[in-house]
Amino acid sequence: LIEAGLEDVIVFGGGIIPQEDRPALHEAGIRAVFGPGTPTSEILDFIQQASAKNDSGVGQGSDWYWDSSS
Numbered sequence: 900l901i902e903a904g905l906e907d908v909i910v911f912g913g914g915i916i917p918q919e920d921r922p923a924l925h926e927a928g929i930r931a932v933f934g935p936g937t938p939t940s941e942i943l944d945f946i947q948q949a950s951a952k953n954d955s956g957v958g959q960g961s962d963w964y965w966d967s968s969s
Contacts, residue, residue: 901928906958909949911965913937928957931965941967 900908911931916924921932931945945965954961 901958905956907956909946909955910957911942911945911949925962925964928959930955930957930963931967933967937967 900906900910910929911933912924912929913933913935915935916932924932930949931942933942933945945967949955949965952961952963955963
C-alpha cells in the first residue's frame with residue numbers, strides 16, 4: 900500500500916494471531932487485530948475512531964493502534 904501511494908489506508912485484521920506477534924504488526928502500520936469472538940460493536944468503534952484520526956493510515960508514521968480486548 901505504501902509503495903502504491905496509499906499511506907492513508909487504515910489496515911486492520913483478525914483471526915487467531917498470538918499476542919506476542921501483535922507488536923510487530925502494529926509497528927508495520929496495522930492499526931488493529933481482532934481475535935475470534937470480537938463483538939461487531941468493538942470493530943465498528945475502531946473504524947469510527949480510526950477514521951476520525953488524521954494519521955491512522957498504514958504509512959503515516961503514527962504509533963496509535965487499537966488495544967483490542969480479544
